[in-house]
Amino acid sequence: MLITLLIAITALEAAFITILLRNRKRRKQAMHSLHATLGMLEQRLAARTDSWRHASETLEQTEQRHRITTALLNETKEYLNSIINSMPSIMIGVTPSGHVTHWNAAAELSTGIREKQALGFLLHEVYKELPVTTAMIDEAIANSEPGTRENVKIEHLGNIRYVDITVYPLHSLELTGAVIRIDDVTLRQKLDSMMLQNEKLKSLGELAAGMAHEINNPLAAILQSLQNVQRRLNPGQAGNRAAASALGLDINLLHAYLEARDINRFLSGMESAGHRAAEIVRHMLEFSRSSSRQLEPTNINVVAHASVEFMRNAIELSMPGLFARLAIREDYDANLPPIPASGIELQQVLVNLLKNAAQAIQEARRDEPLIRISTRLTPPHVEIRVEDNGIGMNLSTSRQIFDPFFTTKTVGQGTGLGLSISHFIINQRHHGRIEVSSTPNVGTTFILTLPLQQPSQSLEKNR
Ligand SMILES: Nc1ncnc2c1ncn2[C@@H]1O[C@H](COP(=O)(O)OP(=O)(O)OP(=O)(O)O)[C@@H](O)[C@H]1O
Ligand SMILES: [Mg+2]
Structure with missing residues (x-):
């Protein structure tokens, strides 16, 4: 019995040892595969870390590039702004609906309207005098072609200027609109008409x-x-x-x-x-x-007054109805020095201007007919103005008035030579200027500008 028991125990032990041995082998195998997995995971982690590091480096580079690009963009923007602002032309950016998006320094200077007063507002509300319609902007955008208008007369704050206007269409991904460029061509216009006038007068x-x-x-x-x-x-x-x-x-x-x-x-x-x-x-x-005829030191105020007196008599004789109501106001600058001139010729010019003024007033049938003649010292010039509240002229008439034989008066009333001769006397003989500013049904102002010294005199002085 005891032996049987011992045998059983031994068998049990053997079985137990066998099981132990088998489990050990399995654990060994499990450990092995665990190590393998761990190794693989470490490898993957290292690879992932590498790619993260790489990604973060790339991100940093991209960020740096972005910073540089933004700085460059800002610099370019500033540069463009300073180019636009240093341009002598007025540049105004507008949306298709006519709202102002850009307003450069020249626009501020010539209109007196600050950029912040203009941005975001409707162009025709900000700058009423500018003859650029929404239709003109629409047309330029629709045709993708600039629209141009030349020698446009603009009256701003009582100042008459001539401008060329170009509306450039603007098409970009985010923005559609137009850029309006305005160039002041008053001087060119004056020179052109003076040259033309001189040619005509020469012939x-x-x-x-x-x-x-x-x-x-x-x-x-x-x-x-x-x-x-x-x-x-x-x-x-x-x-x-x-x-x-x-x-x-x-x-x-x-x-x-x-x-x-x-x-x-x-x-x-x-x-x-x-x-x-x-x-x-x-x-x-x-x-x-x-x-x-020689030019000699002449007192312009005396010549002006003599012309007025001469005209008073002439008007009394030829337009008695007007004479009774007409006021001729004389307003002379007492500080005017004598200037080199031909008194007879200047009187001829002033009489022409006064006669025209009286005729224009007569035609307008004013309740309070008024002619004002004034002189002013504006070194290096003397200015003489003859203003009337007569019928005035439209642009097409005022462009032709210095043409020889141009007249709007009935046959027998005018030869059309008065102003062309006046132009010749002022321009050629006295090296001065004669200009006109007129508004239909309101009145006309002629401005004579005469130099205090003739060109040859200033040359002699500089020698
Ligand atoms: N003050 C004025 N107001 C309105 N129109 C004027 C005035 N002055 C001149 N004009 C216009 O200019 C035109 C030419 O003037 P200009 O003096 O050369 O000739 P005229 O007056 O017609 O003729 P003339 O002087 O030979 O008698 C006039 O016909 C008129 O249409
Ligand atoms: Mg005349």
């Missing part, structure tokens, strides 16, 4: 010099003969009465016949038409003669 001067003598001689003969005819039909003259009675003719009857048939009136008409023609020729001759 008129040449024509005048040639024609005037040719016309003058036969005209003088016609007028002379006409005077003789009138004199010899006069019944009051002894010679006429003697010649008539020798022929058995009643001179009083002849005179009555001439009156009854209006012949004396026709003769007077012929005489005044002849004098008128002579006047035109005289005007034309001024071109060739005036260059020989």
Whole structure:
């Protein structure tokens, strides 16, 4: 029994040892595979860490590049802004609806409107005088082509300027709109018209010099003969009465016949038409003669006052109705020094201007007709202004007024030479300027600018 028990225990032990041995082997295997897995995980972790490090380096580089790009962008923006602001042209950015997005320094300077007063507002509310319509902006954007208008007259704060306007369409990914560029071409416009005017006057001067003598001689003969005819039909003259009675003719009857048939009136008409023609020729001759007259120190205020007095008499005679109501205001600068000028020629100019002013006022039928003549010292010039509240002129008329023979007056009222001769006298003879500013149905201002010294004088002084 005991032996059997011992055998059983031994068998049990053997079985137990066998199990132990088997478990140990399994654990060994498990440990082994655990190590393998751990190794793999470590490898993966290392690889992941590497890729993270790489990613973070790349991110840092990207960030650095972004910082540099942003700085460059800001710099470019500043640079572009300073380019736009240093441009002499007005540059205004607008959205398709006409809201202002850009307003450069030239725009501020010429309009007096600050950038912050303009940005975000509607262009036509901010800058009412600018003749750029939403239609013009739409058209430029729709056609993808710039729209241009040249020599546009703008009146801003009482100042008249001429501008070229270009509307450039703007198409980018985020923004559609337009850039309006405005260039002040007032000086170019003035120079163009002055050059054109000088050319015209030069040819008129040449024509005048040639024609005037040719016309003058036969005209003088016609007028002379006409005077003789009138004199010899006069019944009051002894010679006429003697010649008539020798022929058995009643001179009083002849005179009555001439009156009854209006012949004396026709003769007077012929005489005044002849004098008128002579006047035109005289005007034309001024071109060739005036260059020989000397310029000498002249008191402009005295010349202006003499012109006004001369015109008062002329208006009283030819426009008595107007004379009774017309106020001529004289406003002279007492500090005006004498300037080199031809008093006779300047008076001719001022009389032309005053006559035009009176005619324009007469036509306008004003309740309070007014002409104002003033002088002002604006070194290195003297300025003379002749203002009226007459009918004024539209742009097309004011562009032609200095053209020889341009007139809007009825036949017999004007030859159209007054202003072209005035232009010649001021421009060519005195090296000055004559400018006009006019508003239809409001009035007209002529501005004469004369130098205090003639160019040759200043040269002598500098020698
Ligand atoms: N003050 C003014 N107001 C309105 N229009 C004017 C004025 N001055 C000139 N004009 C216009 O300019 C034109 C030309 O003037 P300009 O003095 O050369 O000739 P005119 O007056 O017509 O004729 P003329 O001077 O030979 O008698 C005038 O016909 C008129 O249309
Ligand atoms: Mg005239």
